[in-house]
Amino acid sequence: MQYIVYCDESIKRGEYFSNFYGGSLVRSIHFNEVKSTLEQKKKELNINSEVKWQKVTSNYLDKYMSLIEVFFDFIKNDMVKIRIMFTHNLHEPIELSKTQRDNEYFLLYYQFFKHAFGLKYSNNTSNKISIYPFFDQLPDTKAKNQEFIDYIYNLQRTDVFESANLFFNSKDDIAEAKSHNHVILQCLDVVLGSMEFRLNEKHKIIPEGHKRRGKRxxxxxxLYKFINSQIRQIYPNFNIGESTGIQGVVENRWNHPYRHWKFISIDSRTNGSYVSKKKKVSPIHST
Structure with a gap:
């Protein structure tokens, strides 16, 4: 058994929510079926280019819905697990060193990979399971990117991994991926992008000089509403802006096929400069 994990990230700073990370985990027994089915669906829909949230248009809306519906069929059957993590601008971490602030992107990414899937609860047998992570191309220097990969590789020495008999075959198995080669990563990008779009209320944006919202x-x-309806078939009344509950069963951090995690630092305070949605009265504009 292997776990193939695709990871992606969205904007660092949003109006209300920031630091968006997403992950998609597929077990090796399901991987070929998931991958080939999604690729075939793209061909049927005549989608010849990379699927991305930023490329959503009215002309491609129905095609994207059809592809994402297939993706969510796999999620509903627990053949694909999805995790989304973000922070709320109301909560501000305190007493961070300059090094921590400079490396916030990677530090949060590390926490996401380590904890979001509930890997600690994924394997209660004596059988070892190898992990193959694919990170969408990392945005920093080669040295910083490599340092991050080193930290990920060393996770196999932590109690989280040891308790579930998880390991990496080699450091080379931790790869940076070009998303146009990975259809599962592309579908993850759409789901992650839709959550950032709605949580930061970009659906209300009116371009400068216009009276109405743009077609895109x-x-x-x-598309967001369609994705939300798919999630609510799994969890009725799902709240996209809060951490998903575990219903009193800690193993559900792994068992659930779809979960959100609103990350709040242990040492945090209320951000006095944060302006809530309720207090905003001026229209949102965008160039």
Whole structure:
């Protein structure tokens, strides 16, 4: 058994929510079926280019819905697990060193990979399971990217991994991926992008000099609503802006096919400069 894990990230700073990370985990027994089915669906829909949230348009809306519906069929059957993590601008971490602030992106990414899937609870047998992570191309220097990969590799020496008999075959198995080669990563990008779009209320954006929202914004809102409806088939009344509950069963951090995690630092305070949605009265504009 292997776990193939795709990881992606979205914007670092949003109006209300920031630091968006997403992950998609597929077990090796399901991987070929998931990958080939999604690739075939793209061909049927005549989608010849990379699928991305930023490329959603009214012309491609129905095609994206059809592809994402297939993706969520796998999620509902627990053949794909999805995790989304973000922070809320109301909560501000305190007493961070300069090094911590400079490395915030990677530090949060590390926490996401280590904890979001509930890997600690994924294997209660004596059988070892190898992990193959694919990170969407990392944005920093080669040295910093490599340092991050080193930290990920050393996770196999932590109690989280040891308790579940998880390991990496080699450091080379921790790869940076070009998303246009990985359809599962592309679908993850759409789901992650839709959550950032809605949580930061980008569905309300009116371009400067216009009286109405643009066609692309309307198409994205429709796609978000479709994705939300798919999630609510799994969890009725799902709240996208809060951490998903575990219903009193800690193993559900792994068992659940779809979960959100609103990350709040242990040492945090209320951000006095944060302006809540309720207090905003001026229209949102965008160039």
């Amino acid at each position: 914004t309307i198409a994205k809102e429709k």
